Amino acid sequence: xxxxxxxxxxxxxxxxxxxxxxxxxxxxxxxxxxxxxxxxxxxxxxxxxxxxxxxxxxxxxxxxxxxxxxxxxxxxxxxxxxxxxxxxxxxxxxxxxxxxxxxxxxxxxxxxxxxxxxxxxxxxxxxxxxxxxxxxxxxxxxxxxxxxxxxxxxxxxxxxxxxxxxxxxxxxxxxxxxxxxxxxxxxxxxxxxxxxxxxxxxxxxxxxxxxxxxxxxxxxxxxxxxxxxxxxxxxxxxxxxxxxxxxxxxxxxxxxxxxxxxxxxxxxxxxxxxxxxxxxxxxxxxxxxxxxxxxxxxxxxxxxxxxxxxxxxxxxxxxxxxxxxxxxxxxxxxxxxxxxxxxxxxxxxx
Ligand code: G4F
Numbered sequence: 414x415x416x417x418x419x420x421x422x423x424x425x426x427x428x429x430x431x432x433x434x435x436x437x438x439x440x441x442x443x444x445x446x447x448x449x450x451x452x453x454x455x456x457x458x459x460x461x462x463x464x465x466x467x468x469x470x471x472x473x474x475x476x477x478x479x480x481x482x483x484x485x486x487x488x489x490x491x492x493x494x495x496x497x498x499x500x501x502x503x504x505x506x507x508x509x510x511x512x513x514x515x516x517x518x519x520x521x522x523x524x525x526x527x528x529x530x531x532x533x534x535x536x537x538x539x540x541x542x543x544x545x546x547x548x549x550x551x552x553x554x555x556x557x558x559x560x561x562x563x564x565x566x567x568x569x570x571x572x573x574x575x576x577x578x579x580x581x582x583x584x585x586x587x588x589x590x591x592x593x594x595x596x597x598x599x600x601x602x603x604x605x606x607x608x609x610x611x612x613x614x615x616x617x618x619x620x621x622x623x624x625x626x627x628x629x630x631x632x633x634x635x636x637x638x639x640x641x642x643x644x645x646x647x648x649x650x651x652x653x654x655x656x657x658x659x660x661x662x663x664x665x666x667x668x669x670x671x672x673x674x675x676x677x678x679x680x681x682x683x684x685x686x687x688x689x690x691x692x693x694x695x696x697x698x699x700x701x702x703x704x705x706x707x708x709x710x711x712x713x714x715x716x717x718x719x720x721x722x723x724x725x726x727x728x729x730x731x732x733x734x735x736x737x738x739x740x741x742x743x744x745x746x747x748x749x750x751x752x753x754x755x756x757x758x759x760x761x762x763x
Contacts, residue, residue: 418442418443418444419442419443419444419490419491420443420444420445420446420487420488420489420490420491421434421438421443421444421445421446421489421490421491421492421493422446422447422448422470422483422484422487422489422491422492422493423435423438423445423446423447423448423467423492423493423495424447424448424474424492424493424494424495424496424518424522425448425493425494425495425496425497425540426447426448426449426460426464426467426469426495427449427454427456427457427459427460428495428499428606429600429602429604429605429606429643430495430540430600430643430646430647430650431447431493431495432460432463432464432604433602433604433643433644433647434493434495434647434650434651435447435464435466435467436464437647437648437651438651439464439466439467441651443491444468445464445466445467445468446467446468446469446470446483446486446487446489447460447464447467447468447469447470448469448470448471448472448473448474448480448483448496449469449470449471449472450471450472450473450496451471451473457469468487470482470483470486470487474494474496474514474518474519474521474522475513475514475517475518475521476521477521477524477525480521480522480524480525481525481528481529483525484525484526484529484531484535485529488531488534489531489535490534490535490536491535491536491537491538491654492522492526492535492536492537492538493537493538493540493650493654494518494519494522494537494538494539494540495540496514496518496522497514497515497518497540497573497574498510498511498514498515498570498573499515499570500570500606500608500609501544501568501570501571501700501704502698502700503570503608504568504569504570504573505568505569505700505701507569508569511569511570511573512569512572512573512576514573515570515573515574515577516572516573516574516576516577517576518577519539519576519577519580519581520577520580522537523537523580523581523584523590523592526590527584527588527590532588532589532590535591536591536592536593536654536659537581537590537591537592537593538592538593538594538595538650538653538654539577539578539581539592539593539594539595540595540597541574541577541578541581541594541595541596541597541661542571542574542596542597543558543596543597543598543599543639543663543665543707543709544566544567544568544570544571544574544704544707545564545566545571545574545575545578545596546558546562546563546564546565546566546707547564547565547566547567547571547704548565548567548702548703548704548705548706548707549565554710556667556710557639557663557665557667557708557709557710558596558663558665558707558708558709558710559663559709559710559712559713560596560661560662560663560713567702567703567704568700568702568704571704578594578596581594582594582661585659590659591659592659593653593654593656593659593660593661593662594660594661594662595649595650595653595661595662595664596661596662596663596664596709597646597649597650597663597664597665598638598639598640598641598663598664598665598666598707598708598709599611599638599639599640599641599707600640600641600642600643600645600646600664601640601641601642601643601729601733602642602643602644602729602732602733603732603733603736603737604643605643605733610631610672610675611640611675611733612733612737613629613631614629614631614672614675614676614679615679615730615733615734615736615737616737616741617629617691618679618680618682618683618734618737619683619734619737619738619740619741620737620741621683621691622683622738623738623741623742623745623747625741625745627691628690628691628692628693629691629692629693630692630693630694630695630698631672631692631693631694631695631698632694632695632696632697632698632699632700633672633698633699633703634671634672634673634676634692635671635672635673635705636671636672636703636704636705636706637669637670637671637705637706637707637708638669638670638672638707638708639665639666639667639668639669639670639707639708639709640666640670640675640726640729641664641665641666641722641724641729642722642723642724642728642729642732644724645664645721645722645723645724646664646722648720649662649664649714649718649720650664652714652718652719652720653714653718656717656718660717662711662713662714662717662718662720663709663710663711663713663714664709664711664714664720665708665709665710665711666708666709666711666722666725666726667708667709667710667711668708668726669706669707669708670726675730676688676692678726678727678730679730679733679734682730682731682734682735683734683738
């Protein structure tokens with residue numbers, strides 16, 4: 414830091430990326446504000462407990478006036494827009510709400526910066542996503558999707574994110590605003606919500622191992638995703654915002670693995686070779702359209718920003734299962750037989 418304390422405003426502070434980024438920015442000496450929704454948000458207490466240094470401002474990305482107030486009150490040097498309905502399956506059930514929050518919410522954030530007269534001061538990060546690439550086979554490059562690949566979203570979530578991506582780029586081009594778009598492939602970890610498949614699996618594996626649960630119900634197991642560690646990706650996001658030019662960057666590992674692969678790796682951590690007896694099919698977890706195969710090429714972020722991931726797939730699965738074993742033991746009053754080396758260090762790496 415240059416001696417002047419920088420200020421950041423994070424929307425989506427209750428989510429995985431908001432949480433990781435708040436920790437990272439706090440460690441770097443930032444003053445951190447978080448936008449929190451609703452009068453009685455049950456997750457407010459979690460943020461106050463886990464991230465006590467975050468100054469909470471009430472507001473909602475669907476409420477433009479509340480955004481203007483939050484931006485004026487915090488005067489951020491950097492604004493990170495993570496607020497979204499981020500569950501792809503949920504977006505099929507609530508497509509209109511998804512467009513309001515995940516799509517139009519981006520426009521509201523951009524306008525709040527502009528109307529507050531902070532277009533030249535505030536840098537903005539827009540959380541774009543690999544879901545925008547979607548699933549057309551002919552478009553899958555052999556080395557993975559890049560910043561130049563065509564988009565073909567396959568869900569209301571993906572379509573809403575694509576609107577957010579283009580309106581962010583439009584404000585960059587039209588008004589010269591410093592708006593960065595990160596095209597992040599799936600990123601997981603101990604702070605991931607249990608509604609997403611990786612954490613649903615690692616939590617279930619821990620509970621099955623401890624005799625707290627017999628099976629886990631999942632949707633289709635063949636889709637492939639490019640799974641990285643959220644702490645690494647949030648560090649990449651911060652690096653994008655420190656670059657001298659606003660730009661688009663892919664963050665990915667470059668390797669696609671199926672949900673079956675993830676199950677094999679997770680169950681292996683508790684000594685189970687054949688996971689099939691523990692997994693049942695739940696049609697409610699399937700989607701009206703599926704994305705078959707997503708993997709990205711992060712060469713640009715590596716070359717331009719010097720970004721590297723530190724946690725590989727095996728390391729990711731190990732730390733998630735170890736964390737969930739620990740957490741389930743604590744929640745259920747069971748003794749911990751884990752040796753110290755099984756406990757991963759603090760998840761955020763700066
Ligand atoms: O874990 P998922 O829900 O993640 P998905 O759909 O890839 O989206 C995540 O990553 C995106 C980046 O590409 C983000 F933009 C997005 O916000 C989110 O973070 O599902 C992964 C795969 C899908 O193919 C899904 O059909 O797992 C399959 N799946 C199978 N059974 C399941 C389940 N997904 C969930 N959530 N729950 C299941 O029981």
